[in-house]
Amino acid sequence: MQMRPALLLPEILVFVGGLVVLLGGSFLPRQRQWIARAVAAVALLGATVAAAVAMAGPEQSAFSGTFAVDVATGAARIIAALTTLLVLGVASGELAGSPRESDTYALLLFATTGVMVLAGTTDLLVLVAGFLLVSIPLYGIVGLTGGRSGAEAAMKTYLMGALSGILLMLGVTVLYAVAGGTDYALLRDALPGAPAAAVGVGVLGVLAGLLFKAGGVPLHFWIPDAAQGTGGTAATFLTTVPKIGALVAVYRFVATISEGDGSWLVVAGVLATTSMVVGNLAAYWQTDPRRLLGWSTVAQVGFLLVPVAAAGRSGLALPSFLFYLAAYALANVAAFAVTAALPHHRELSDYRGLARSRPGLALALLVALLGLVGTPPLAVFVGKLTTATAAWDGGHGWLALVVMLNSVLSLFYYLRWFAPAFARPTDNGANFPGPGGTATWPAATAGVAATASLGLGILAGFLWAALEGPLLF
Amino acid sequence: MSMLSLIVFLPLAGAIVLAAMPTIGPAVARWAWVAVSAVELVLVGVLWVGYEDPGQNALAYEQQVPWIPGVNSSYHVGVDGLSLPLVAMTTIVFLACAVYALRQPDRPRIQAALFLFLQGVSLGVFVAADLILFFVFFDLSIVGMYFVIAGWGHGNAARSALKFFLYTFLGSLALLLGFIGLYVAAAPHTFDIPELVAATPLDDSPLTGGLVLAAIVVGLAVKTPTVPFHTWLPPAHTDAPATGSAVLAAVLLKMGTYGFVRIAMPMLPEAWRSWAWAIVAIGIVSVLYGAFVALAQTDLKRMVAYTSVNHMGYIVLALGAAGLVAEGAEQARSVAVTGAVVQMVSHGLITAALFLLAGVMQDRAGTYDMGSYGGLAGPAPRYAALFAVGAFASLGLPGFSGFIAEFQIFAGSIAVAPVTAIALPGILVTAALFLRALQQVFTGPTEGRSPGFADLRVRELWSVGPLLALSVLIGVLPRVLLEVIEPASAALVSLVGR
Numbered sequence: 001m002q003m004r005p006a007l008l009l010p011e012i013l014v015f016v017g018g019l020v021v022l023l024g025g026s027f028l029p030r031q032r033q034w035i036a037r038a039v040a041a042v043a044l045l046g047a048t049v050a051a052a053v054a055m056a057g058p059e060q061s062a063f064s065g066t067f068a069v070d071v072a073t074g075a076a077r078i079i080a081a082l083t084t085l086l087v088l089g090v091a092s093g094e095l096a097g098s099p100r101e102s103d104t105y106a107l108l109l110f111a112t113t114g115v116m117v118l119a120g121t122t123d124l125l126v127l128v129a130g131f132l133l134v135s136i137p138l139y140g141i142v143g144l145t146g147g148r149s150g151a152e153a154a155m156k157t158y159l160m161g162a163l164s165g166i167l168l169m170l171g172v173t174v175l176y177a178v179a180g181g182t183d184y185a186l187l188r189d190a191l192p193g194a195p196a197a198a199v200g201v202g203v204l205g206v207l208a209g210l211l212f213k214a215g216g217v218p219l220h221f222w223i224p225d226a227a228q229g230t231g232g233t234a235a236t237f238l239t240t241v242p243k244i245g246a247l248v249a250v251y252r253f254v255a256t257i258s259e260g261d262g263s264w265l266v267v268a269g270v271l272a273t274t275s276m277v278v279g280n281l282a283a284y285w286q287t288d289p290r291r292l293l294g295w296s297t298v299a300q301v302g303f304l305l306v307p308v309a310a311a312g313r314s315g316l317a318l319p320s321f322l323f324y325l326a327a328y329a330l331a332n333v334a335a336f337a338v339t340a341a342l343p344h345h346r347e348l349s350d351y352r353g354l355a356r357s358r359p360g361l362a363l364a365l366l367v368a369l370l371g372l373v374g375t376p377p378l379a380v381f382v383g384k385l386t387t388a389t390a391a392w393d394g395g396h397g398w399l400a401l402v403v404m405l406n407s408v409l410s411l412f413y414y415l416r417w418f419a420p421a422f423a424r425p426t427d428n429g430a431n432f433p434g435p436g437g438t439a440t441w442p443a444a445t446a447g448v449a450a451t452a453s454l455g456l457g458i459l460a461g462f463l464w465a466a467l468e469g470p471l472l473f
Numbered sequence: 474m475s476m477l478s479l480i481v482f483l484p485l486a487g488a489i490v491l492a493a494m495p496t497i498g499p500a501v502a503r504w505a506w507v508a509v510s511a512v513e514l515v516l517v518g519v520l521w522v523g524y525e526d527p528g529q530n531a532l533a534y535e536q537q538v539p540w541i542p543g544v545n546s547s548y549h550v551g552v553d554g555l556s557l558p559l560v561a562m563t564t565i566v567f568l569a570c571a572v573y574a575l576r577q578p579d580r581p582r583i584q585a586a587l588f589l590f591l592q593g594v595s596l597g598v599f600v601a602a603d604l605i606l607f608f609v610f611f612d613l614s615i616v617g618m619y620f621v622i623a624g625w626g627h628g629n630a631a632r633s634a635l636k637f638f639l640y641t642f643l644g645s646l647a648l649l650l651g652f653i654g655l656y657v658a659a660a661p662h663t664f665d666i667p668e669l670v671a672a673t674p675l676d677d678s679p680l681t682g683g684l685v686l687a688a689i690v691v692g693l694a695v696k697t698p699t700v701p702f703h704t705w706l707p708p709a710h711t712d713a714p715a716t717g718s719a720v721l722a723a724v725l726l727k728m729g730t731y732g733f734v735r736i737a738m739p740m741l742p743e744a745w746r747s748w749a750w751a752i753v754a755i756g757i758v759s760v761l762y763g764a765f766v767a768l769a770q771t772d773l774k775r776m777v778a779y780t781s782v783n784h785m786g787y788i789v790l791a792l793g794a795a796g797l798v799a800e801g802a803e804q805a806r807s808v809a810v811t812g813a814v815v816q817m818v819s820h821g822l823i824t825a826a827l828f829l830l831a832g833v834m835q836d837r838a839g840t841y842d843m844g845s846y847g848g849l850a851g852p853a854p855r856y857a858a859l860f861a862v863g864a865f866a867s868l869g870l871p872g873f874s875g876f877i878a879e880f881q882i883f884a885g886s887i888a889v890a891p892v893t894a895i896a897l898p899g900i901l902v903t904a905a906l907f908l909r910a911l912q913q914v915f916t917g918p919t920e921g922r923s924p925g926f927a928d929l930r931v932r933e934l935w936s937v938g939p940l941l942a943l944s945v946l947i948g949v950l951p952r953v954l955l956e957v958i959e960p961a962s963a964a965l966v967s968l969v970g971r
Contacts, residue, residue, distance in 0.1 A: 376609035386544055392657045400653055404646040411642050464543040
């Protein structure tokens with residue numbers, strides 16, 4: 001049991017990168033803030049490389065067993081870093097030359113560090129620290145980039161965040177009390193013998209806090225508001241990156257406590273089902289594309305919770321879960337990037353005729369949305385297939401049925417968006433800005449993410465091998 | 474790259490090139506489409522000539538490359554006597570559509586790309602030997618057809634396309650659920666079709682086996698479609714462009730029936746035998762319902778669409794009968810399966826021809842309403858002749874492929890289960906409705922929209938003509954086709970009897 005801080009190199013790189021951007025950005029003139037962006041990108045790429053190198057090595061734990069460097073942590077680090085890199089691509093169009101540019105980049109990096117901590121921790125106290133490290137920069141990001149409606153979104157996010165932070169700490173306190181420690185290995189051994197009611201309160205409190213961060217039912221209300229109210233950069237980030245850390249943390253936590261008590265897997269299945277159903281039904285009649293996507297991410301959290309119900313019961317559960325995370329991140333970023341490339345098209349009907357004016361952007365949108373539906377051979381299809389298979393393999397065949405039914409439900413509202421985009425334009429239809437200008441960056445990001453989503457699906461076999469490995473508690 | 478991969482990926486590559494290069498002109502795009510489809514036909518011809526029956530649960534021209542080893546899914550392709558005829562039929566129908574569309578003015582480059590894409594994925598479904606690969610192509614065919622209907626359709630195309638997409642997507646997910654069930658039940662877990670056929674994973678668990686079969690049958694029944702899952706079909710056909718309807722009826726519907734012989738029957742023989750009567754009943758209801766509802770139609774395209782429900786019903790009926798295992802009935806069941814596969818090919822050729830001919834009607838006069846025409850044989854004798862040939866072929870007149878198919882279906886089915894004879898009136902009703910349509914549209918004084926109706930043009934003749942000629946050829950010389958199908962049907966029947 002030692003410190004071994006070198007194992008946290010990716011987190012350190014991103015955090016130090018954030019500090020450099022924050023301090024250095026204050027000394028950069030407005031038109032040369034791109035240097036801050038470049039520094040942020042370098043930090044994220046460095047973290048990716050460091051995480052990949054760590055993944056190639058054996059599983060280890062750092063800081064006296066409170067932080068696991070295993071396949072789940074490694075995958076979450078890489079997905080979070082690369083997704084934040086894509087978010088920088090969206091930001092390059094929206095924020096370039098804005099007064100708070102480098103501050104936003106710094107906050108993005110700090111929040112990403114928190115995401116990595118959340119994903120890797122195997123101790124409840126570090127979990128709380130990670131939660132706060134994600135939450136606090138997030139409030140700033142939502143508020144800074146959103147203008148007037150962003151203030152409301154930030155307020156809502158903050159209030160929900162404060163509430164769920166309290167629930168999380170309450171849960172941690174109760175679990176500490178009944179188990180006599182906060183280490184996961186200890187919880188695994190001590191909880192089965194502890195009073196069931198207290199354990200129930202504690203576990204549900206922790207799950208509530210993490211579900212806020214992930215944007216899952218029942219603490220999802222801030223997601224659609226924030227996605228709609230804030231800017232494109234913040235919306236892309238907050239619906240993608242925090243989920244990565246929070247969901248990996250949920251997986252690790254549920255895997256820990258379900259070793260002694262399998263009924264927690266059923267709870268995970270029920271949470272998955274409610275998120276899927278609520279998110280899909282609420283998305284049905286939305287007319288704002290960002291709000292629709294916001295609800296769709298709630299549903300996607302449900303799909304992502306499906307393999308959690310098979311944690312430890314099926315060998316497919318962990319790799320399918322991590323694969324789906326990567327696939328979801330790409331598809332979701334692509335969809336949000338399209339909305340960021342068309343910032344003034346805030347109604348689904350505004351997209352009518354997009355395919356004639358901007359075929360590339362329409363194609364990226366199609367790939368993103370079909371990807372979220374789970375159309376083969378896109379990456380989310382492989383994710384949905386393997387997660388549903390894992391659930392059935394783990395003894396929850398009904399969850400596979402729920403996944404399929406919800407996929408059909410989701411197709412309808414995605415179709416409401418991309419069907420007009422490919423329809424004939426009306427005579428007095430919305431005018432689309434030509435390619436070029438500030439929207440080039442988000443449009444290019446959408447293209448990159450959509451292409452990657454296709455590539456990841458076709459080359460799924462290569463990645464899969466890297467995602468198989470034991471989970472540390 | 475193996476021959477089959479070339480056949481699947483050549484049109485896909487063509488589609489990408491056409492879609493990615495806006496500088497390609499309309500004429501080049503149209504002829505490139507024809508050229509690629511023609512090359513495909515040549516390749517399939519080479520395939521057919523070199524084909525030798527691979528034996529039970531084996532495939533010819535096999536190729537296997539690992540894809541997602543974590544779930545034992547691979548890029549695995551191959552053909553046998555059940556799939557090769559459908560591969561051939563698919564390439565012929567797509568070539569006919571390419572020729573038919575040579576004058577089509579609306580975005581020809583994108584249309585050509587979309588159809589080449591559809592051709593590639595349709596062929597992919599028929600050669601896939603892995604459940605996930607099958608599903609990938611199956612699902613992509615739905616996406617492609619959605620855009621064909623929504624983009625080039627008429628009338629209420631957006632709504633019909635939406636209904637088609639949602640309905641068939643629901644079916645495809647039911648199918649996927651069944652696939653996952655097979656995977657989880659198999660030891661070791663695998664999605665490989667020959668391995669699953671060899672393992673018959675759910676033989677000892679009637680409940681799970683029944684549920685998995687139910688999921689797969691629902692999925693395939695939506696696609697086929699059988700009653701009561703057929704409601705998406707008439708609007709999709711009515712509002713689709715002529716070439717889209719032809720491909721939808723000829724190729725996409727066959728994915729459903731092909732799924733029965735490739736997946737449901739050999740992998741779940743126990744469950745198939747237990748539920749064979751239910752399948753037979755679905756078949757009989759589809760035959761009679763499709764025929765009687767078609768009789769009530771005044772819209773030509775809707776009428777042909779409902780006859781598809783009727784014709785697909787014969788196939789389901791025969792496949793159900795093949796599950797009724799009785800002493801000494803091996804031969805009869807095998808005949809029924811052969812008839813079903815011939816019917817898939819025959820219906821593909823004939824219905825594609827009929828839908829292309831219906832498209833001519835829409836082109837010239839803007840309506841499919843049969844009451845709006847009369848005496849059309851006067852101004853358009855070639856059109857009338859080809860339509861009559863198509864109609865007679867479709868109603869199963871001897872000398873056409875439909876007769877070979879339906880005769881074998883009933884000969885096999887009635888021998889196994891005499892009660893299936895109650896589906897026979899379906900043939901009579903289809904005969905009546907086609908004769909009535911011929912009489913109403915083509916005979917009598919030239920009136921309504923008929924005067925001035927221009928006769929078939931060269932490209933229309935050369936797209937519809939070969940399809941009907943092939944139907945006659947199969948009707949007169951069935952051995953060429955039967956020699957390929959018969960060993961495979963016998964193998965399938967013995968797999969179901971395990």
